[in-house]
Amino acid sequence: MTKKPLILVTNDDGFHAPGIIALTEVAKEFGAVLKIAPDKPQSGMGHAITINSTLRFEQLESGNDFNAYQCTGTPVDCVKIALDVILDEKPDLIVSGINHGSNASINVIYSGTMSAALEGYIEGVPSIGLSLLDHGLEADFTACKHFAREIIELALKQKGKNYCLNVNVPKLNLDLIKGIKYCRQAHAKWQEEFDKRQDPSGKDYYWLTGHFVPFDEHKEDTDLWALQNGYVSVVPVSYDLTNYETLNDLANWKN
């Protein structure tokens, strides 16, 4: 008898977010599940870790094949605590999400969901971040669960490989989604629009808002193209940030 896979489930929207509840349901179909998630929303935390203050975690549910913890830290802290404190063995797979909102293109840089997955990959555990292009708390995760199931099944069969996948699912009914497309990260940025307000004592404060500015979403090999054309986008992510093109160019820099 082969041993059941062990799947670590985490997110950045917090322990009680509908997205992680949906993802946990899918993960349980494949094996034993350890859920660990932040005790509060941690969107936009990127690859932050907690080094200037302390961390706590507590077990909220326990069982043979399902244990669940919430943690005071960031998504990356959650993965570190799971791997280094809670678990005696490496999980077979880490799944992070389902994020409420897109992590396609440049969003991968700011995303706590994807940073948790990337941390797993750095630690040698294949990891998948999943996001649905719908911020609403009432979002329908049906299509997302379908593709989460398909991708987790595929991933568990790739023995001995290490990778991190950024999976984004368009806000469409399942029957309208054309399938999965492997692609690269589209080039884009956020154009900030700081919303300036005054507190009751007359002092200025700001909310960070902005709009998304795509640059090459018309190119068919990008995740933005895939999503706009009815596909689920799958972008493999790297933790080697070296810009090899610039590295070649540096030799030509003259003083």
Add this chain to the structure above:
Amino acid sequence: MTKKPLILVTNDDGFHAPGIIALTEVAKEFGAVLKIAPDKPQSGMGHAITINSTLRFEQLESGNDFNAYQCTGTPVDCVKIALDVILDEKPDLIVSGINHGSNASINVIYSGTMSAALEGYIEGVPSIGLSLLDHGLEADFTACKHFAREIIELALKQKGKNYCLNVNVPKLNLDLIKGIKYCRQAHAKWQEEFDKRQDPSGKDYYWLTGHFVPFDEHKEDTDLWALQNGYVSVVPVSYDLTNYETLNDLANWKN
């Protein structure tokens, strides 16, 4: 008469850290300087942005060629506020640091210093993050200032290019440093060692600590090799996280 360059200076150790004071001194030799830094230490904040709470900033110094602000946000928030609220024009260069401690190899992922520089690059502003391999508050920035000067001078001459450089300086006297080496990010990870303690009421809490585990620092094209052999390492950094090697492999995945 050509216009003086405008240089934005930021960091993650906070407004009053010795490293940013040293870097500001160097930047002032080249042109007008806008300094904006977090009002508290923000090490390990990665690419975090503040979206669930508000932001404030205040001007602490003002003059013709030097203005300085502190901000309640993360290093990336600081860059966004400088570019989108404070400045009417794009700066010619962003310099971030001088960080107290290494940002070589995998540290680039967790580093607020480097994330601030990366954010500048995403916004189309050439950016350089600088770090000294010495955590001490009494660290000697002499050699670091020398190389900051050399690299800023070189950078300001590369008109029309966009890039982000991760510069690390070994803890050596200037006369022992062999020069600058352009290199790639070494492969490494942190092995966490959570320090478990009990609060006065008997509840567990943890400090995140760990040790650095290099994998390929013996390879001469890596930043770790450069630093261990007496060179200043310069790694160009990318915000395209696509893992193209894995992308090629995905076509072979079978269900």
